[in-house]
Every structure is written in C-alpha cells, then in structure tokens.
Amino acid sequence: MILGGGVTGLAAGWASGLAVFEAESAMGGICSSYYVRPNTSARLPQAPADGEAYRFELGGGHWIFGGDPAILRFIRTLTPVKTYQRLSSVFFPDQGLYVPYPLQNHLGYLSNEVRTKALQEMLGTGKGSFRTMEEWLSQNFGPTLTEAFFGPFHELYTAGLWKQIAPQDAYKSPVDSAAVIRGAFETTAPVGYNTSYIYPEEGLNILAQRMAGRCRVQLGKRIKQIDLQHKKVVCDDGSETAYQTLISTLPLNKMVEMLNLKLDEAPDPYTSVLVLNIGATRREKCPADHWIYLSKTRSGFHRVGFYSNVDSSFLPKSSRAIKNRVSIYVEKAFPGGRRPSAEEVANYSAGTVKELQEWGFIEGAEVVDPTWIDVAYTWSWPGSRWRGAALKKLEELEIQMVGRYARWNFQGIADSIRDGLMVGAAAKRVL
Numbered sequence: 001m002i003l004g005g006g007v008t009g010l011a012a013g014w015a016s017g018l019a020v021f022e023a024e025s026a027m028g029g030i031c032s033s034y035y036v037r038p039n040t041s042a043r044l045p046q047a048p049a050d051g052e053a054y055r056f057e058l059g060g061g062h063w064i065f066g067g068d069p070a071i072l073r074f075i076r077t078l079t080p081v082k083t084y085q086r087l088s089s090v091f092f093p094d095q096g097l098y099v100p101y102p103l104q105n106h107l108g109y110l111s112n113e114v115r116t117k118a119l120q121e122m123l124g125t126g127k128g129s130f131r132t133m134e135e136w137l138s139q140n141f142g143p144t145l146t147e148a149f150f151g152p153f154h155e156l157y158t159a160g161l162w163k164q165i166a167p168q169d170a171y172k173s174p175v176d177s178a179a180v181i182r183g184a185f186e187t188t189a190p191v192g193y194n195t196s197y198i199y200p201e202e203g204l205n206i207l208a209q210r211m212a213g214r215c216r217v218q219l220g221k222r223i224k225q226i227d228l229q230h231k232k233v234v235c236d237d238g239s240e241t242a243y244q245t246l247i248s249t250l251p252l253n254k255m256v257e258m259l260n261l262k263l264d265e266a267p268d269p270y271t272s273v274l275v276l277n278i279g280a281t282r283r284e285k286c287p288a289d290h291w292i293y294l295s296k297t298r299s300g301f302h303r304v305g306f307y308s309n310v311d312s313s314f315l316p317k318s319s320r321a322i323k324n325r326v327s328i329y330v331e332k333a334f335p336g337g338r339r340p341s342a343e344e345v346a347n348y349s350a351g352t353v354k355e356l357q358e359w360g361f362i363e364g365a366e367v368v369d370p371t372w373i374d375v376a377y378t379w380s381w382p383g384s385r386w387r388g389a390a391l392k393k394l395e396e397l398e399i400q401m402v403g404r405y406a407r408w409n410f411q412g413i414a415d416s417i418r419d420g421l422m423v424g425a426a427a428k429r430v431l
C-alpha cells in the first residue's frame with residue numbers, strides 16, 4: 001500500500017501496482033492545477049469548454065526543472081511538454097529596480113557605491129566556518145548584499161528561521177567569483193538549477209491524471225492510524241485495510257507523530273506557505289519575468305510568480321492573444337503549521353492585491369484564491385540528527401519513506417517521480 005497520491009506516490013503506484021491511498025478528492029498533491037472563471041470563486045477541476053477561466057496550481061507555479069533524462073522521457077511519454085527559458089529577477093520596489101537572478105552575478109545593475117562595496121566584501125575576505133544559514137550568507141555575500149537583499153529575503157522565505165537553521169540548498173544562491181566580477185561590468189550567462197524547465201502543454205494535473213490512469217488510486221482515504229502489529233491502516237472514514245508492504249510519501253514529522261515514535265532528537269523545523277492565486281487585469285508596469293524575489297514587502301510575501309508570463313494558456317481564452325490579463329501566484333511563508341485564521345487570510349489577500357496595484361502590476365483583481373501548504377519547506381537545526389534517526393526507526397518498522405517531504409530533503413517534481421518509480425519498481429521485484 002502507498003500512502004499519498006502526490007507525484008511521488010503516483011509514480012510508486014505506477015511502477016509497483018500497489019494501491020495508492022490519497023486523503024483528498026483529487027490526486028497530484030500540491031502539483032494540482034485547477035481553473036476559476038473571472039469574477040467567480042468556484043474551483044473547477046477541468047478547463048471549461050469555452051476556455052474562459054484562469055488556470056492556477058494548488059502549490060503555486062510548478063515548473064519541472066533538472067531531472068534525469070530518463071525521467072524527462074517518462075514525463076514526455078505521458079503528456080506533451082514545452083520548454084521555457086527562465087526569466088527571473090530580484091525586485092526592489094522602493095527604487096523600481098529589477099536585477100536579474102542571481103543578484104550576485106549582476107552587480108552592474110546596482111549603484112557604483114554599492115557595487116564597489118559588495119565586490120570588495122565578496123572577494124576580499126577569507127571564508128571561515130559557519131553553522132547557520134545567516135553565517136553562510138554573510139560570509140559568502142558580505143554585509144552590503146546581506147543587508148540589501150539576502151538577509152531580509154531569507155527572513156521572509158524561512159519565516160524568521162534563517163538565523164537558527166543550518167544552511168541549505170547552496171545551489172539556490174550560487175557563489176562563483178569569476179561570474180561575480182564579470183557581472184559587475186558586463187552581462188553574464190544565466191546560471192543555476194532552473195535556467196530552463198518544462199511544463200505540460202495541457203497543465204500539470206494532466207501529468208498526475210495520466211500517472212493515476214495506470215494506478216489503483218483510492219481517493220478520500222485519509223490515513224489516521226497505522227497498526228503495525230496487525231499490519232493494517234485505519235482511515236478517518238473508519239475503514240481498515242490490511243497491507244503487506246507499506247510505502248509512505250507523507251511528511252516525516254507527520255509519520256513520527258502518527259506512529260507516536262519516541263526519538264531522542266528534537267524535531268527539525270519546517271515552514272508552511274500560503275499561496276495566493278490571483279487573476280487580474282494587467283497594467284503596464286507588470287514585469288515580463290516568470291517570477292520575482294522580494295526582500296521588502298508590506299504584506300510579508302517573498303516571491304511573486306506570473307503563470308501567464310510563462311505560458312498564456314494560464315489565461316482565459318479571450319485574453320491569450322491580447323494579454324490584457326495576468327495570472328499570478330504570491331507566496332508567503334509561516335512557521336510550520338501556524339495557519340492564519342480566515343480573517344487574517346482575508347486581510348492579507350486584500351493587502352497583497354493593494355500592493356500589486358500600487359506597483360502598477362494589476363488593475364482590478366477578478367479572482368483571489370488562497371491555498372495552504374502545511375509542510376512546504378523542510379529545514380534542519382545545525383548538527384541535527386533527527387531526520388536520520390526518524391528514517392532509521394521507520395526502516396526498522398519496515399515502512400519505506402519516499403519523496404521530498406517523507407525524506408525531509410529539497411527536491412523537485414522530476415526527482416520525486418524518479419524516487420517514486422525506483423521504490424515502486426523495487427517493491428514489485430520483492431513482491
């Protein structure tokens with residue numbers, strides 16, 4: 001039995017033939033597209049026949065980057081995809097300034113004074129040891145850039161954890177002295193893990209649906225208890241199902257809680273994300289970027305993505321050629337599980353729309369639809385052994401943990417599918 005019908009669980013179900021138990025009424029987990037007609041609030045699972053709806057995703061824009069060529073081939077056999085070249089910037093609203101991502105490779109966009117100081121700091125000092133993300137960022141980027149961007153951005157992105165947690169995903173803030181120097185005086189080539197990416201022509205949920213077509217998926221089955229002794233799971237509808245092999249894609253902390261495992265280590269922290277999907281009329285100052293990073297916002301969001309700048313199919317049909325509308329996702333991080341009340345979400349939504357209007361990005365908002373990702377980003381305390389201890393314990397209990405949240409590591413869709421296929425195929429051999 002496989003717990004969770006996100007992309008990892010579906011891949012494992014595809015490769016193994018085991019039943020996939022999914023809590024929600026749709027599969028795909030946070031990689032699920034949905035549609036909303038302008039000036040309505042109902043979420044439609046499919047595009048309406050007349051095409052007059054915005055397309056959004058539950059977890060905000062999900063672009064398939066990286067990935068083993070074999071996995072990308074697997075995805076292409078399921079659904080046609082298009083390839084896109086990343087367009088992304090750091091935006092400083094106070095100055096109306098856009099600096100291409102990554103900031104450190106484009107110092108030529110900053111004032112002479114800031115550029116000179118940043119260059120001296122980045123290249124002039126030796127690197128010491130570091131424990132926290134804050135120490136790693138300050139050492140690599142120096143006080144000027146840390147104060148101007150890296151500090152306040154990571155404060156928002158990690159919901160205040162960056163001064164305590166271990167550094168993670170250095171690849172998101174690449175450090176390359178040659179590129180830094182070149183970028184201070186001339187243009188540099190795009191770098192990073194997502195310079196190009198693919199996206200299914202008919203929307204991301206088609207990928208999940210095609211995988212599910214070859215799986216035995218049971219929807220609306222939220223697992224609330226695992227009885228290890230009798231090898232059965234209990235769902236919150238009261239049903240019980242026996243299993244032989246158990247593969248779980250549920251977040252590691254939730255599994256530890258559900259099984260009431262006693263570990264000597266304090267659990268590692270995580271952050272939740274509120275994604276605000278917005279459909280609006282477009283104004284002239286709306287950038288062409290696919291997404292922008294922000295370090296200072298009144299409403300506290302850290303990234304604004306523009307689905308329809310990636311592909312106009314995210315817009316109602318009548319706007320695709322003239323592009324008089326824009327389809328947007330806005331991400332704000334919260335300390336793990338601290339879900340805001342409905343009133344707080346309503347105030348935040350109104351404040352965010354106002355901010356985007358003040359920047360000249362949008363006119364009227366036709367759709368404002370919040371979605372909540374409970375476990376969105378997983379982090380570690382410096383030197384923590386919690387993750388290793390929890391995974392070991394679950395292995396001893398013969399539960400195989402697979403996927404980004406189950407194994408508490410950062411990975412994208414392609415790698416989640418790869419791991420699901422691998423564990424599913426291995427389970428099939430064993431069975």
Ligand SMILES: Cc1cc2nc3c(=O)[nH]c(=O)nc-3n(C[C@H](O)[C@H](O)[C@H](O)COP(=O)(O)OP(=O)(O)OC[C@H]3O[C@@H](n4cnc5c(N)ncnc54)[C@H](O)[C@@H]3O)c2cc1C
Nearest residue numbers: 004006007008023029030062063222223376403411412413
């Ligand atoms: C904000 C954000 C942006 C991202 N952007 C990108 C991107 O642009 N590109 C990219 O490649 N990756 C991106 N990712 C990562 C990507 O979302 C993951 O790699 C992928 O979704 C992991 O899939 P999963 O199946 O492991 O987890 P999930 O999608 O979380 O699936 C787990 C499933 O388990 C179900 N479940 C939970 N509890 C229970 C229960 N008790 N019983 C039964 N079922 C249960 C859930 O409903 C869900 O369907 C992003 C992640 C976040 C948070």
